[in-house]
Amino acid sequence: MKVKGFSRVFLLVTCLFLFLTVQVYSNGQSEKQDLTVVSMAIPSTWDTLMPLNTTSAYSDAIFDLIFDRLLVIRQDGSYESRLAEKYEVSENSDEIVFYLNKNARWHDGEPVLAEDVVFTFQVAAHPESQVIRKSRMVYFKGTDESGAAYPDELKIEAIDNHTVRMKLKTPMDPETIFALVNRDMYIIPKHILKDIPMNEIAGHEFWSNPTVGSGPCILSDMISGERIEMDANKNYHLGAPDFDRLIVRVVPSTNFLAGLMSGEIDIIGGGNFASIPLKDWELTKKQDNLIKKSLPSLAYQYMAINTSKDYFSQEIRQAINIAINRDLMIDQLMKGEGEAAIGPLSQSHKYFNNNMLPIEYNVEKAKEILKSSGFDTSREHLMLVPKGNIIRENSAPLLQQDLAKIGIKVKIQTLDFPTLLSSVRKGDYDFALIGSAGSLDPHESVTLVTVGDPCNFAHVSDTTLGDIGNRGMRATNFTERKKVYDEYQITLKKQVPMTWLYFQNNLYAYNNRLSNVHVEDFFANACVWEWEVE
Numbered sequence: 001m002k003v004k005g006f007s008r009v010f011l012l013v014t015c016l017f018l019f020l021t022v023q024v025y026s027n028g029q030s031e032k033q034d035l036t037v038v039s040m041a042i043p044s045t046w047d048t049l050m051p052l053n054t055t056s057a058y059s060d061a062i063f064d065l066i067f068d069r070l071l072v073i074r075q076d077g078s079y080e081s082r083l084a085e086k087y088e089v090s091e092n093s094d095e096i097v098f099y100l101n102k103n104a105r106w107h108d109g110e111p112v113l114a115e116d117v118v119f120t121f122q123v124a125a126h127p128e129s130q131v132i133r134k135s136r137m138v139y140f141k142g143t144d145e146s147g148a149a150y151p152d153e154l155k156i157e158a159i160d161n162h163t164v165r166m167k168l169k170t171p172m173d174p175e176t177i178f179a180l181v182n183r184d185m186y187i188i189p190k191h192i193l194k195d196i197p198m199n200e201i202a203g204h205e206f207w208s209n210p211t212v213g214s215g216p217c218i219l220s221d222m223i224s225g226e227r228i229e230m231d232a233n234k235n236y237h238l239g240a241p242d243f244d245r246l247i248v249r250v251v252p253s254t255n256f257l258a259g260l261m262s263g264e265i266d267i268i269g270g271g272n273f274a275s276i277p278l279k280d281w282e283l284t285k286k287q288d289n290l291i292k293k294s295l296p297s298l299a300y301q302y303m304a305i306n307t308s309k310d311y312f313s314q315e316i317r318q319a320i321n322i323a324i325n326r327d328l329m330i331d332q333l334m335k336g337e338g339e340a341a342i343g344p345l346s347q348s349h350k351y352f353n354n355n356m357l358p359i360e361y362n363v364e365k366a367k368e369i370l371k372s373s374g375f376d377t378s379r380e381h382l383m384l385v386p387k388g389n390i391i392r393e394n395s396a397p398l399l400q401q402d403l404a405k406i407g408i409k410v411k412i413q414t415l416d417f418p419t420l421l422s423s424v425r426k427g428d429y430d431f432a433l434i435g436s437a438g439s440l441d442p443h444e445s446v447t448l449v450t451v452g453d454p455c456n457f458a459h460v461s462d463t464t465l466g467d468i469g470n471r472g473m474r475a476t477n478f479t480e481r482k483k484v485y486d487e488y489q490i491t492l493k494k495q496v497p498m499t500w501l502y503f504q505n506n507l508y509a510y511n512n513r514l515s516n517v518h519v520e521d522f523f524a525n526a527c528v529w530e531w532e533v534e
Helices: 002-036 057-066 114-125 134-137 175-185 255-261 280-287 314-322 326-334 363-373 390-405 417-426 442-449 464-473 477-493
Strands: 037-042 071-073 080-081 084-089 096-100 155-161 165-167 217-223 226-231 243-249 290-295 300-303 339-340 380-386 409-415 431-436 498-504 505-512
Touching: 037 255, 057 217, 057 226, 057 464, 071 175, 080 084, 080 464, 096 114, 096 363, 114 134, 114 165, 134 175, 155 290, 155 314, 175 442, 217 300, 217 326, 255 280, 255 380, 255 505, 280 290, 300 390, 314 363, 326 339, 326 390, 363 390, 380 390, 380 417, 390 409, 390 431, 390 498, 417 431, 431 442, 442 477, 464 477
Parallel strands: 037 243, 380 409, 380 431
Antiparallel strands: 071 080, 084 096, 096 165, 155 165, 217 226, 226 243, 290 505, 300 431, 300 498, 339 498
């Protein structure tokens, strides 16, 4: 009898435990189901989570969520408050003062201060920090021609807790600072990183899991190269995002439409390089659950030519340039949703030089140049192509065919983007397909042709283009700058360190449960705090 009684008690206790367990689990599941979750897809993985040490638009798409810039950049050329509430430019355009939002907080609750901004720029400029975006510092007083300066040399200072003064080397159009420096400088937390030696900061373990930023989202979980999960920063100084969780997933662009149709993907991110594949565009337009937009882009694609190779003389590069059938790319690969490129600025860009037109295409002339120069047509040349952008990948065989017509043999090798950048910087290539997000500012591409810059993928050794660009940087008004950048574009066309290919329209689509989404600004910022979610 005792055994039976004990069994009954044990059975009752066990049942009660199971009941409570189920209730707790059910409540947990209910809470999870009640969360508002938005899923964003990007077509390729980020290369780092250290915001000063990349050239990748896919990394920038993540930084834009976790960290803050000083200003929001709009497609129409305007700039709005982000971390900085307002700014003032000195009368002679050699000084900018930023006034920070006093409500801004780091994700650990500490206030964002002017000293954080100063520290960020000091890290970017420090000779020992070894960060790629050091080149953006060249505009500031105290830096050398590479953008390097020690903290006591750099003329960027905190006037008080929420005011930062930046002194420029020379009077210049402040748009360069807003469009280029501001675009690439995400503010990092001094109170966490201040004791790390500068020669270790770029590779510090903090960047493997940066849970403290000041942006609209807080990193909560990550599978490297696959997905990042973030919680909404409910205390964000510009307003809490209208979702609880944002999941960023790396998804091949070929799977974008299927994910959008099924609801597994709500929106495509990743800047100007995230677009619905053209083959899916007609079907995309028929989906009632999606908002669809085809928008011209500032982003350009180009084929870098390794100018350090003796066999790629300027004459040969000019032949290569006129051998490319850009119109075929636009018609065949983009179904007309794009524009042929003759330089880094589209024909609608306010700094475009109309003397760049027409875009020459002359196979016979190119063949004759190669023949008369004695070019070795028996050599095979390596073309590196990054994964993740289908149009760019599909352009490689067309380029291969174009070059074959004039006697240049090409072997195509497809790599992930970080590996490609590493090979290109080492000079282990002949041709490489690369893209850039472009900019409202005409100076954006100058880093690509500046001797010593980490973005000098073509290994340009002639300082002419960089010198012209620097003259444009020092001009203080549109008329003066237009004249200089007209010269810059003509010189680019003459020297041909790269062959410019096309501007592809951005084919955006997102779930109609989202509204107030400004996809036209995705080239610089997603502004997720503005989104409204049903």
